[in-house]
Amino acid sequence: MKDKWEAKIRSKLNSMKKRAVKKNIPIEIDFTWLKEKLNEGKCEVTGIPFKESNNNTRNGFSMSVDRIVPKDGYTRDNCQVVLTLLNLAKGEDTYEDLYIWAKAFIKKYETIL
Numbered sequence: 001m002k003d004k005w006e007a008k009i010r011s012k013l014n015s016m017k018k019r020a021v022k023k024n025i026p027i028e029i030d031f032t033w034l035k036e037k038l039n040e041g042k043c044e045v046t047g048i049p050f051k052e053s054n055n056n057t058r059n060g061f062s063m064s065v066d067r068i069v070p071k072d073g074y075t076r077d078n079c080q081v082v083l084t085l086l087n088l089a090k091g092e093d094t095y096e097d098l099y100i101w102a103k104a105f106i107k108k109y110e111t112i113l
Contacts, residue, residue, distance in 0.1 A: 005038045008052060008063070016065060016074050025073035029065065037081040038063060044080040045095075060085030068095075 009031055020027040042049045043063075051061040064087040065079050072078045090098045 005035060009034045009038065012063070012065060020074055023073075025067075025071070027074040028076060029074045029079055033076060034065070034081070040081075043083045043086065045082050045086060048083055050083070058084055060088075064088075066090065 012034065013029070013031060016029060017027055019025075037044070038050075045066075048061065050063045051059065053059050053062065060083065062084045063081055064084040065074070066082045066087045067074060068078050068080065070092050086098075089101070
C-alpha cells in the first residue's frame with residue numbers, strides 16, 4: 001500500500017521544480033524532506049491539521065510549501081509546510097505583513113463571527 005502522501009508529494013515536487021526553473025531559484029527540497037514534514041500532519045505555523053481532498057483539488061486546508069523569503073528559493077532552511085490558505089494570504093509578503101492584515105481582519109470580524 002502506498003503512503004497516503006506519496007502522490008501529493010510527487011505532484012508538489014514537480015510543481016516546485018517547474019517554478020524554481022521559471023524563477024531561476026534554487027531547489028533542494030526532496031521527497032524525504034517533504035514526507036517527514038507531512039508526517040506531522042499539521043501546518044508548521046498554525047498547528048491546524050491538513051485536510052486533503054479526495055479529488056486532488058486544492059482547498060484552504062491542504063498542504064503548501066511556503067518559501068519564507070521568496071527570493072531565497074526552495075531550501076530546507078527557507079521552507080516550511082503550511083496551510084494553502086496561509087500561503088496564499090502571505091503571497092510574496094512577509095509574516096509581519098500577514099500579521100498586520102490578520103489583526104485588522106480579526107478586529108473587523110470578531111463581533112460578527
